[in-house]
Amino acid sequence: xxxxVNFEKVVFGFFVLLAATMNFGYVLxxxxxxxxxxxxxxxxxxxxxxxxxxxxxGDRTHVGAVHLAASLVACLQLGAASVMWVLIEQTxxxxxxxxxxxxVVSVAAGALLANLVSLVILVVETVNYRGR
Numbered sequence: 001x002x003x004x005v006n007f008e009k010v011v012f013g014f015f016v017l018l019a020a021t022m023n024f025g026y027v028l029x030x031x032x033x034x035x036x037x038x039x040x041x042x043x044x045x046x047x048x049x050x051x052x053x054x055x056x057x058g059d060r061t062h063v064g065a066v067h068l069a070a071s072l073v074a075c076l077q078l079g080a081a082s083v084m085w086v087l088i089e090q091t092x093x094x095x096x097x098x099x100x101x102x103x104v105v106s107v108a109a110g111a112l113l114a115n116l117v118s119l120v121i122l123v124v125e126t127v128n129y130r131g132r
Contacts (some may be wrong), residue, residue, distance in 0.1 A: 015052040016067075016122050019074065020115035022048050027112050031105045032098035039085055042108065046078045049111070052118075063125055070118040077111035 022045040029036030053071035084104045088096045
């Protein structure tokens with residue numbers, strides 16, 4: 001007999017994967033070229049990561065705690081990248097310099113690493129799942 005699909009797990013997995021892919025999409029490209037990194041994509045990545053973090057709040061297991069920690073790191077890093085972007089835009093007269101853009105994308109890449117850790121945990125947890 002096949003277990004029915006757990007809709008809560010589907011939503012959780014969806015947002016964990018979407019957070020990682022949005023973050024990856026933002027980071028992808030020449031690290032110093034502002035034309036390769038859309039600010040709206042960064043803001044959507046922040047939003048999706050916050051939703052993923054909120055979904056992880058209810059899990060009281062050790063694995064859930066590590067999931068939440070990785071998600072909080074990603075949110076913190078993407079938030080810092082967003083603040084850096086806003087400050088650069090507000091204080092500069094022109095587009096961000098190569099150095100400034102590289103700093104923003106580097107911080108967002110740290111969030112990508114945290115999202116990848118969360119994805120690995122999700123995959124390992126799924127592979128080790130034994131139906132009840």
